[in-house]
Amino acid sequence: MVIGATEPEGGSRGYVVEAGGAETLPFYTFEGLNPRPVLALEVYDCVEPLPSFLLESYRDVVSNPVEWARLVDRLEPDLVNLNVRSISPTVLDRSPKDALKTVEAVLQATRRPLMVTGIMDPIHRDDTARNMEFLRLVAETFKGERLLIGPATPEAFETVAEAALANGHNVLAKTNMDVNQAIRLNELLVEKGLTLERIVVDVTTGALGYGVEYTLSTMERFRIRGLKGDRMARSPLIFFASENLFIRELENGESGMAPIYEASSAVAGLMAGADIVSMLHPESLEKVRQFIDEFPWRGG
Amino acid sequence: MAKSLSPLEVYNLLPKTNCGKCGEKNCLSFATRLVNLEVEVERCTPLVEEAQYKENYVKLKNLLKPPVKEVLIVRGDRVVRIGGEYVMYRHELTYRRPTAIAIDVSDDMSRELIAERVKQVEEFGYPYIGKQLKLDLIAVRSVTGDPARFSEVVKTVLDNTSLPLVLCSLDPEVLKAGLAEMSGDKPLLYAATKDNWRRMAELALAYDCPLVVSAPNDPTMLKSLVKTMLECGLEDLVLDPGTMGGEGLPDTLVNFTMIRKAVFRAGDELLGFPLLGAPIAVWLGGGRALDKKWEECYLAGMLIVRYADILIMHSLDGWVLLPLVMLRDNIYTDPRKPVSVEPGLYKIGQPDETSPVMFTTNFALTYYTVSSDIQSAKIDSYLLVVDTEGLSVESAVAGRKLTADRVAEALKESGVEKLVKHRYLIIPGRASRLSGEIEEATGWTVLVGPLDSSGIPKFLDEKWYKPKLWEGGAQPK
Ligand code: SF4
Numbered sequence: 001m002v003i004g005a006t007e008p009e010g011g012s013r014g015y016v017v018e019a020g021g022a023e024t025l026p027f028y029t030f031e032g033l034n035p036r037p038v039l040a041l042e043v044y045d046c047v048e049p050l051p052s053f054l055l056e057s058y059r060d061v062v063s064n065p066v067e068w069a070r071l072v073d074r075l076e077p078d079l080v081n082l083n084v085r086s087i088s089p090t091v092l093d094r095s096p097k098d099a100l101k102t103v104e105a106v107l108q109a110t111r112r113p114l115m116v117t118g119i120m121d122p123i124h125r126d127d128t129a130r131n132m133e134f135l136r137l138v139a140e141t142f143k144g145e146r147l148l149i150g151p152a153t154p155e156a157f158e159t160v161a162e163a164a165l166a167n168g169h170n171v172l173a174k175t176n177m178d179v180n181q182a183i184r185l186n187e188l189l190v191e192k193g194l195t196l197e198r199i200v201v202d203v204t205t206g207a208l209g210y211g212v213e214y215t216l217s218t219m220e221r222f223r224i225r226g227l228k229g230d231r232m233a234r235s236p237l238i239f240f241a242s243e244n245l246f247i248r249e250l251e252n253g254e255s256g257m258a259p260i261y262e263a264s265s266a267v268a269g270l271m272a273g274a275d276i277v278s279m280l281h282p283e284s285l286e287k288v289r290q291f292i293d294e295f296p297w298r299g300g
Numbered sequence: 301m302a303k304s305l306s307p308l309e310v311y312n313l314l315p316k317t318n319c320g321k322c323g324e325k326n327c328l329s330f331a332t333r334l335v336n337l338e339v340e341v342e343r344c345t346p347l348v349e350e351a352q353y354k355e356n357y358v359k360l361k362n363l364l365k366p367p368v369k370e371v372l373i374v375r376g377d378r379v380v381r382i383g384g385e386y387v388m389y390r391h392e393l394t395y396r397r398p399t400a401i402a403i404d405v406s407d408d409m410s411r412e413l414i415a416e417r418v419k420q421v422e423e424f425g426y427p428y429i430g431k432q433l434k435l436d437l438i439a440v441r442s443v444t445g446d447p448a449r450f451s452e453v454v455k456t457v458l459d460n461t462s463l464p465l466v467l468c469s470l471d472p473e474v475l476k477a478g479l480a481e482m483s484g485d486k487p488l489l490y491a492a493t494k495d496n497w498r499r500m501a502e503l504a505l506a507y508d509c510p511l512v513v514s515a516p517n518d519p520t521m522l523k524s525l526v527k528t529m530l531e532c533g534l535e536d537l538v539l540d541p542g543t544m545g546g547e548g549l550p551d552t553l554v555n556f557t558m559i560r561k562a563v564f565r566a567g568d569e570l571l572g573f574p575l576l577g578a579p580i581a582v583w584l585g586g587g588r589a590l591d592k593k594w595e596e597c598y599l600a601g602m603l604i605v606r607y608a609d610i611l612i613m614h615s616l617d618g619w620v621l622l623p624l625v626m627l628r629d630n631i632y633t634d635p636r637k638p639v640s641v642e643p644g645l646y647k648i649g650q651p652d653e654t655s656p657v658m659f660t661t662n663f664a665l666t667y668y669t670v671s672s673d674i675q676s677a678k679i680d681s682y683l684l685v686v687d688t689e690g691l692s693v694e695s696a697v698a699g700r701k702l703t704a705d706r707v708a709e710a711l712k713e714s715g716v717e718k719l720v721k722h723r724y725l726i727i728p729g730r731a732s733r734l735s736g737e738i739e740e741a742t743g744w745t746v747l748v749g750p751l752d753s754s755g756i757p758k759f760l761d762e763k764w765y766k767p768k769l770w771e772g773g774a775q776p777k
Contacts, residue, residue, distance in 0.1 A: 029550055
């Protein structure tokens with residue numbers, strides 16, 4: 001999968017990132033080298049009170065996603081993940097059209113490849129419809145930028161698949177806990193005309209202590225099936241390590257606990273086959289990058 | 301390997317009398333449970349006791365033997381089991397013996413420091429879904445090389461904890477001095493190498509203790525040492541393929557992975573023993589303590605997911621250990637059964653007819669989180685646990701395991717109608733999209749609770765005692 005497009009390619013990014021393309025099981029360096037995993041850092045257009053340990057890093061930008069993106073840009077992630085939750089009726093009920101302005105401004109604030117996600121955990125009954133409307137607008141407005149947009153879910157995937165297809169973007173396909181569900185959603189998206197290298201599979205269910213084992217096992221099974229020749233299991237995998245920062249253990253935990261929670265779960269996610277890891281804490285980004293640097297990767 | 305065993309194959313070796321002594325209806329269902337590793341063979345007492353079945357008993361034991369041997373580290377009545385694994389990936393069946401974590405003390409530490417560290421290890425505990433996440437062992441390391449000093453330190457440790465031990469020194473005389481302090485116990489001895497193997501083997505045989513065989517980053521040597529040890533008559537071995545941080549991470553991972561692959565994919569019996577990882581190795585070089593802790597943590601995490609059965613660590617900080625014991629617990633959860641609690645009505649505190657009624661799902665983590673939040677806020681209430689086949693609220697709503705009808709049914713069966721005078725049901729915030737349907741199905745008025753149960757006390761403060769909720773019937777306190 002290629003995310004981002006440079007000017008000659010019709011976009012405005014400074015470079016592009018490639019994700020996926022694994023040919024052996026994760027870290028089976030004795031059988032062959034896989035491409036280097038991609039690290040994404042998250043920017044939120046609105047957050048419920050950000051945990052205090054994150055405020056240390058993001059205090060000045062919390063209410064300004066554009067400044068936030070500038071800050072994140074300086075931390076040098078491979079990919080910026082802009083999450084737009086304000087469109088949820090239970091959050092700010094911002095109109096998807098209005099929310100486009102944020103995407104526009106963030107695209108100006110960083111030249112790194114961009115991922116744009118809507119409401120990742122639809123709770124309100126209108127959330128899904130909002131996601132679809134928003135993602136369709138994003139796809140159309142930023143045609144050519146080759147974004148990664150989502151979530152597409154088994155309940156709502158058609159709009160986002162069509163819009164991504166028509167405008168040259170990639171899709172994040174989100175399912176829960178079950179490898180067959182993930183493969184089924186891939187089939188549905190492929191029926192819509194998307195190719196597998198334009199789908200990123202997200203089976204994240206929870207943090208350490210909150211069901212991460214389901215995610216890890218599902219990722220392992222998905223990757224094994226893909227390598228064994230199941231075509232529909234050949235998409236890259238994304239793992240949201242950032243889930244770990246919103247758990248209650250950290251609210252009153254010792255200082256230093258938060259990034260290490262996120263980083264250790266990121267390491268476990270990489271071991272299970274994650275091709276993209278999405279994180280939120282600058283310190284864990286740095287540590288996970290150091291970890292990755294210790295290993296050999298295809299193409300250096 | 302148990303997962304490829306058919307219950308019939310196992311059944312054929314059982315007495316086939318269907319006597320029921322094992323607690324199962326018949327031999328076939330016992331065979332099924334054996335194949336699923338849910339019971340021990342010894343539950344079939346006739347098989348073990350009667351001479352006519354002796355041969356079959358031996359055959360069956362062999363058939364059910366895990367490819368990774370189970371090794372016991374014993375101190376008094378405390379036993380740490382490591383290994384005993386049947387599969388390479390947890391989804392192939394389940395992992396069985398959680399990676400044991402040993403924390404080190406060394407013989408150059410002061411008596412006070414040793415006592416303090418040991419106490420911290422013993423007291424480490426984190427409550428998680430109805431259990432305590434704990435550390436397992438103390439690793440006593442000789443760095444002075446002085447047998448007398450070592451025996452003194454072992455004694456100090458023994459006086460301060462009942463945890464089983466790992467005794468670490470490459471000098472058999474030093475280990476012997478330590479062993480002399482713990483007759484009858486079976487600490488793990490670390491380690492036999494290419495240089496000291498003969499005397500280590502003698503020592504392990506004499507004291508009947510499990511022994512680590514160590515050949516850092518040299519799998520060929522490791523294998524030949526194992527072969528030699530087996531020929532010496534040793535059975536309880538643990539393998540140390542070497543743990544290296546920094547630039548050594550890839551090799552470390554390759555060694556651990558290749559060993560397990562050889563066991564499970566190529567049936568290599570010489571490597572079918574528990575693996576020892578030593579994240580403590582990161583402390584060898586210089587550098588900031590804070591960086592070392594980080595490195596030790598991710599090295600340990602990496603080895604927990606990649607086959608280590610026992611780890612020796614140095615960091616004792618909660619922030620390093622908590623994510624690890626959590627990860628370990630998660631990885632070793634049996635993927636075949638959702639972790640669930642019994643559905644039904646739970647009383648929290650001393651609820652009366654005016655107390656709130658809330659519901660949650662029977663996913664253990666959800667249940668324990670919610671009930672501990674309510675308990676710690678000292679709210680007398682009824683908590684209805686709805687059977688969602690062990691799924692969390694969010695997953696259950698998405699997967700239609702939590703529906704208005706299920707809630708209505710559970711509410712009816714619980715009899716809570718007779719226990720309270722009001723008809724208000726507080727539902728989890730994450731089930732809010734069901735609120736209309738639940739009202740219809742139950743006839744109760746639904747109050748949508750917070751997204752996270754930590755918000756329950758505040759929610760009740762604001763919503764529950766407001767008199768307007770109480771049109772007739774019960775009165776607010
Ligand atoms: S105890 Fe043994 S013989 Fe009796 S029913 Fe169980 S398996 Fe069969």
